[in-house]
Amino acid sequence: MTENTSAVFTAACVQMNAQRDVEPNIKAATDLIRAAHAKGARLIVTPENTTILEPDKKASLAKTPVEAEHPGLPAFSALAKELGAWLVIGSMPVRAEPTRIANRQFVFNPAGDIVARYDKIHMFDVDLPTGESHRESAQVRPGVEAVVADTPWGGLGLTICYDVRFAYLHRALAQGGAKYLTGPAAFTVPTGEAHWHVLLRARAIETGCFMFAAAQTGMHADGRGTYGHSLIIDPWGKVLADAGSEVGVVTAEIDPALVTKARHAVPALTHDRSFTKPQGALSAAGE
């Protein structure tokens, strides 16, 4: 189908509860993507780690093939083509080096072609007050390139999960042509409760972009919980859809004209100034 590039269209976020093994996750994602399409969605975004949420690093590496051998690629390519929809797989980790993976996002056009790839740049290395610790950098090779995909509705800037805490990436994407941002995630419950909505709304407001943040939800392997609340947000910061904590699909009508409207009202994206930086330096602990 040829898209009318200025017309209102329906976008969807798929909310998943991915488990350890790739094939059942592909099947679960496929069913939800079909449900999103049945609701009229022309652009469908899935969460970070759509294809695998395996806490055991050795097992995760063993289950993560190189891109060319990953069963998710032919499956999602065929699905995008069958549905005639734009499909963003929030992330599908692939082997990047013998012992490291890339936390990679894929954009498929309605012909089933991969039109963009993005490797997550910022690594989630944290020790939370709840005792939950993550060392993403121990296994993931971080990306070094910000990516804006071309869609019929305008630029789609790609980010993943912890990237949401880095405003400069989003600003660079918007200044590089993005009118829409993806923010697929597997957010922790405590940081989600405290930070998720405000961070995503801030990124949408600062950039004058729509935000599509598809999330993992519920309990995963080894007692790991994720926050859910997939969000679709407009460029003025209004939450158009919030998926709550259940597995499922949320949709929203996207009016591309709202991007121009928000940026005309407050053209902050064009008001950058240069300034000298303060001399201080952070310690390793970040203080």
Ligand SMILES: O=C(O)CNC(=O)[C@H](CS)NC(=O)CCC(=O)C(=O)O
């Ligand atoms: O490790 C895996 O198996 C899958 N990957 C994730 O869950 C990623 C990296 S550990 N999670 C986040 O980035 C959460 C960020 C977050 O929660 C915050 O910024 O507060």
